[in-house]
Amino acid sequence: LTINQFHQQIQFRLCQTNIDLKQEIFSRLQMWKNSYGVLLFLYSCLMTKTIDLLKKEIDDETTLPLIDIAHGHGSQCLTNLLITGFATPHCFDGDKDISGFKLYGIRQQAYIGFLSSLEIYRLMEVGWFLKNPKTPIWILGSETHLTVIFSREQALVELENDTPLKKALKSF
Template identity: 90%
Template sequence: QCLTNLLITGFATPHCFDGEKDISGLKLYGIRHQASIGFLSSLEIYRLLEVGWYLKNPKSPIWILGSETHLTVIFSRERALVELDNETPLKQALK
């Protein structure tokens, strides 16, 4: 995970959550800012990994999808998927 985060954000960290966490005096560092490309993980449904907002919502509609055994790149030409305005396609579909 450190290498993947280094390639995505330029900062090698084994954690995918946003910011920092303090666990019993041990400071853990996660992702510092919104990345150009994102990261999603199938391990998150098992609560083995927490992927934060910065990686789930990249600046470009490109994501690396991590599973137990491999990495896959998914992308879209639809820039509206990553726009930060209030009327995203998902919000419009939910109305």
């Protein structure tokens, strides 16, 4: 299957319920398993979010591409979209106002986290919501690639509502 053949086979389907969505995916499971399955997943995420909403969420006034044209790397916007559902280029917690310019960060604790080797150089800030996901699964970003790390040990993460008092009471 060539990339052109793959694109000719893609169909846009709108599912009204989760049951409809599951049936749609399972009826085309072979397509999801082929060599373009990741691309199909990406297209599905982008179309589910809608292009208009993606443009609003990518708060950079320049046209920030989701995939780098020269090297094919996914942008931070794309990574954040896939792990949080929100296509912001920033990894800090909440929103920031820099001299009247509003920067949108991560708004809640994610199920999958993100860590960056660039943070040690102060090139980016990763907030608590991404460093401490709801499940012990992280995407580790470096200058050239992404790596998935995980553990079965749930104690590595804490839920947002785990206050110091709740943590202390759990230990007794």
